Amino acid sequence: MDTPQKLIIKNFNEVYYIPFNDIVYVKADGNYCDIHLSNGHVIETVSYQRAEVARMIEQQAPEIWKRDFALVGRTYLINLNHVMHIHPAARKLTFIGNPFGTEKKIQVECTPPALRELITIMEKRDAERQNPMPAE
Numbered sequence: 001m002d003t004p005q006k007l008i009i010k011n012f013n014e015v016y017y018i019p020f021n022d023i024v025y026v027k028a029d030g031n032y033c034d035i036h037l038s039n040g041h042v043i044e045t046v047s048y049q050r051a052e053v054a055r056m057i058e059q060q061a062p063e064i065w066k067r068d069f070a071l072v073g074r075t076y077l078i079n080l081n082h083v084m085h086i087h088p089a090a091r092k093l094t095f096i097g098n099p100f101g102t103e104k105k106i107q108v109e110c111t112p113p114a115l116r117e118l119i120t121i122m123e124k125r126d127a128e129r130q131n132p133m134p135a136e
Contacts, residue, residue, distance in 0.1 A: 012047055018037070027050070053077060089112065
């Protein structure tokens, strides 16, 4: 079975078909969340919590979930492909987006422990990409 290339998410009376590569990050907002896209667009007040969106990605595309996404702290679900700079001491995480064909830096504030955890996730991911496990 082919892995879908889009997150399908129902929000109130709407259905969104969001390419996984376009998701930069998802930010928790109480019982809702906002989905930030690489083109600068934000899908606001999605009627799911951040963890529910994470489960949707994991269920719809487990390979993409494992390879490209991570929960960071209690606030963010991020697409690792968009991470540009992690600075725990300054509490900053910078993403790179591509709105309208231009590169744009998107910066959010995170706790230092969450950012240190993200560094560990990124290092592990990079090591796995450099030394892939042989297929059985």
